[in-house]
Amino acid sequence: MSRVLITRPDGQTEGLARRLREAGHQPLVSPALLISPLPLGDPDRRRVLDLDLYHAVFFVSANAAAHGVAAIADLWPQWPVGVHWLAVGEATAAVLRDAGLTPELPQRGFNSEAVLALPCLADVNERNILICRGESGRDWLAARLRERGARVDVLPCYRRRANPGFAWPDGTGTVMVTSVEGWLAMAASVPADARVIAAGERIAARVREAHPGPVVVAASAHDIDMVAALPPP
Structure with a gap:
């Protein structure tokens, strides 16, 4: 079971976490931004x-x-x-x-x-x-x-x-990024070999500027599209 990090703000993670579990992944949550x-x-x-x-x-x-x-x-x-x-x-x-x-x-x-x-x-x-x-x-x-x-x-x-409490969970290989601001807040904590699922090409372009690892472009930030961008668990 692959571990996938959700970085959306508090209160916006439940639907995505549920879809990840249904697809056979293990969701973890660490908000990149405080609102x-x-x-x-x-x-x-x-x-x-x-x-x-x-x-x-x-x-x-x-x-x-x-x-x-x-x-x-x-x-x-x-x-x-x-x-x-x-x-x-x-x-x-x-x-x-x-x-x-x-x-x-x-x-x-x-x-x-x-x-x-x-x-x-x-x-x-x-x-x-x-x-x-x-x-x-x-x-x-x-x-x-x-x-x-x-x-x-x-x-x-x-x-x-930026959330000063953001932490990268050990053993996590994939992170979901849904805004440029969120990426900038977490970029220094993301391992070089981690897979980044970016919600659209605009966000993916900013991620590629600093991240040498794989970057996958989801069709949108919609839960269904973010999960669809993942490889099978």
Whole structure:
């Protein structure tokens, strides 16, 4: 039975661990990043108060959904109507559904490029779009939407920092990496011969810059795709 290290933040590992066990692997968990909510500053509070003026609100991750929804719910006891609630993938969509929202998400891809192809973003000229994300993050989608004429705001709703308690378990030969930030936080602890399962080519490219061992590119960060990238146990 192969030992596979899951490095997602706390609260986001159970589904992946279950699929790994079902596939005959032994999952271990050591989060690479710690997540903490950010309080809303005055400009961000105003954006949330004006939420009904937005054509779409995009949550870039399950963390963004959890902390973004909490911040919005403090100011909106009932969700505004007419807003497209966009999720990057199924895990993010599940958080939105639990909050009583109806998310729209890509059928495949599960990244910003796939979100940009959603029908509701085809014509966004002079429309307002809000992106809920971490304190820092990729600006690719915001740039593409602005090219289409949209007015894009960013709502930073959580902070990521390297987990000082991250540890590499003895006897583990494979690690799953689902973000560039997570990789940078753990890279120094990953053995040179370890197999890295990277959630997409963008992350894999960063891993290859520092890691001489095998790097396998999963189709997406979705649990099914991450497990499918593993060789048989």
